[in-house]
Amino acid sequence: MSKKQSSAVKLSEGQTIPITVKRIGINGEGVGFFKKTVVFIEGALPGEEVVAQVTKVFPNRAEAKIKRIRKRSSDRIKPPCPVYDQCGGCQLQHMKYESQLKAKRDIVLQAFERHTKLGEKELPLQPTIGMEDPWGYRNKSQLQVAKQKEQVIAGLYGLNSHRLIDISECMVQHPSTNRVTQTVKKVLEDLNISIYNERKRKGIVRTIVTRVGFESGEIQIVLITTQQDIPRKQLLVEEIQKRLPEVVSIMQNVNGKKTSLIFGEKTLQLAGKEVIQETLGDLSFELSARAFFQLNPKQTVKLYDEVKDAAKLSGTERVIDAYCGVGTIGLWLAESAAEVRGMDVIKESIVNARKNAKQHGYHNMKYEVGKAEEWVPKWVKEGWKPDVIVVDPPRTGCDNILLETMIKAKPKRIVYVSCNPSTLAKDVSVLMKKGFTVEKLQPVDMFPQTSHVEVVCSLVLK
Incomplete structure (x- = not known):
């Protein structure tokens, strides 16, 4: 042959x-x-x-x-987690941490070589910013519940399967989220509360969401249910409060649809506060049940410092914070900007963002419900032109209409925060053809032990 x-x-x-x-x-x-x-x-x-x-x-x-x-x-090292090979939540526990950081930089390089044709010599790609202690960093857990005989289990679906792996002590979760979820499981079991069976599409409680404020220590529980009515609801709430006095917020979210999305549209306050407090640097935030907030607070401070560095603000700039969530990035930049405007499709996030801006005494911030591709052209038409656009899209990257909107708005700078190097590189390729150049690429390890890598990419209009 x-x-x-x-x-x-x-x-x-x-x-x-x-x-x-x-x-x-x-x-x-x-x-x-x-x-x-x-x-x-x-x-x-x-x-x-x-x-x-x-x-x-x-x-x-x-x-x-x-x-x-x-x-x-x-x-190669021995993964410390007992269910590492079954769970699929982490992908790199069998690799030394220093080497994980190098591999993540290489993942970014591969994406840019593939989509922009720029190689290592042309790319201003920095070493990955890692963590001193790459464990116990996640402030939120979302675990599906199921019943195994009489026992309530909570976990993630196994790698390439639909078998629920019970996760009792996740090593990348904040210890409080592990402990609280374990207790809630036991309460559901002891009170014989109806648990959702995905195969039969029957039952009530489908997911336990636990969120902890790293700095405040405040804990919120959200029970995702298929219907609003939970038999013995009051007893369930009282039992959670009795066993977990540190929990300051107990919420219920109703999602009766057959969907992979965790949250439904309707959220109810069962006990305590509607929000919990969290602090990043000198800023404090109010977080409601559905509001997006970065999952690794310690690395978020490093990430946002990189965003601030990339924005190069002098105090006179108009800034757009697209996909703004509860306004965290905008607040990080507010004191160095003339005005910050943000938008998000989740109404609760915008309510939180407005509240957070007011709470910190900023009057140069404006937040609207909706998409950036709707608001940006409207503002430009009204004569308000952005100098800097900060964009932090989902894994799918920027919507084509948003890319066109940013190109038409002609900001001096775009700061693109990405959780997916492939879609980042594709979008950057589009922006480069329209006159933007890559000034710096900074990978940040937001999720140690996994293959995920966050990147702050600064682009300048020629």
């Missing part, structure tokens, strides 16, 4: 192949090549030589699992 023919050999499911792993992929898997076909191998690390079994074949790639490691990476 000629060399050309051998390179075209098709892989088949179940086939065993030798592979040298080149790098980490965007989902935390090892990436290597077999006869010019790219293969993604779960749990493999760069530099390792493995024997892998093909599990899935696609036209342009294949997926595989490790059968045997012939040559181990010096970065």
Whole structure:
């Protein structure tokens, strides 16, 4: 067989192949090549030589699992979590933390090489900003509940399956969220409260959401239910209050739809306050049940300092904070800006944002419910032109209409905060064609032990 023919050999499911792993992929898997076909191998690390079994074949790639490691990476360690290999919530616990930070920088580099054709020499890509202690950093847990015989369990669906893995002590969660969720599970069990069965689509309580203020110590519980009425609701609330006196807010959110979305539209206050307080730097925030807030408060301060540095404000600029949530980024920039305007589609977030601005004594802030692509052209038409646009979109990146809106508004700077390097690189490619240049790319590790990486990208209009 000629060399050309051998390179075209098709892989088949179940086939065993030798592979040298080149790098980490965007989902935390090892990436290597077999006869010019790219293969993604779960749990493999760069530099390792493995024997892998093909599990899935696609036209342009294949997926595989490790059968045997012939040559181990010096970065490989034993994952400390007992359900690490089943849960799927973390992807890199088997890798030394310093190497995780290098791998995340490389994930950003790969995305930009693919979508912008810029390489390492042209990109102003910085080393990843990590954590001193990369454990116990998450301030919020959202765990599905189910019943196993008489026991109530709460957890996440297993990797590539629909089996619920009970997570009692998640190592990346703040210890308080673990403890509170465990107690709420026990209360539901003791009072025999109806638990949702996803297969039968029957039952009431479907998710326990627990949020803790790292600085304030305040804790909020949200029970997501399929209907508003919960039999023995008052007894349930009293029992939670008795066993968890530190909980200052007990809320209920109703979501009866067959959906992967956690929250429904209707939120009810069951006991205590409607919001909890959290502090970032010198700023304090009110957080309602559905309001978005960064999950890692310690790293958020580093992230927002990078945003402030990238915005380069002198006190005269008009700033837009798109996808503003409860207004955290806008507040971080407010004292250095002439005016900050933000928008978000979640009404409760805007209520919180307005309250937060007022509470801090800022009168140069304006928040509206809706999309940036609706508000920005309206403001520009009224003669209010932004100097800096800060955008922090969901994983899907910026809406095409929003990209066009930003290009038409011609701000001097765009500060793009991204949780997905691929969509960031795609959007930056569009902006570069319209006259923007990348000034700095700063990866920040918001989620240690996972493959996720946050990036602050500053772009300047030529």
